[in-house]
Amino acid sequence: MHASIPPRLAELRRQFGLRLREIREEHDLTQERLGELAGLDRKTINRIENGMYSPRLDNIFQIADALGITARELFPRGLS
Template identity: 55%
Template sequence: MPSAPPPDWVLVRRRAVGERIRALRAQARLSQEKLAERAGMDRQAINRIEQGHASPLLDNLIRIADALDTPLRDLVG
């Protein structure tokens, strides 16, 4: 049985996390491809997270934070 979609407030927060990742990536002058390489992920996954289309696993957020050399809290703040 498929699970119910998340409530709107969760989607808003998910998009905000994606926007913070995108901003930090741009500040670091990294392409999605380069960030993905540094985080051990694929570019499509980074794109889905930045667009708010995917709910990233905590492990992936930790990898992204490390690749951006930023504290995890700055991604989810």
């Protein structure tokens, strides 16, 4: 069983996931294809997009590289 996380952290994860989904869809990629390009499992991409998983910094860089963007672009504007 997973320990519960503070509501603020859950919201930040949700916002990050929504931003990732938005960018992935703009690039016309499936979760599976993005996972392949980033060297990650499709389930990992799905969990990140749904706010269920907090990606490691290395994963964020891998995803950004796969999308051809900076890691900073994965974070929603005004996220703080």
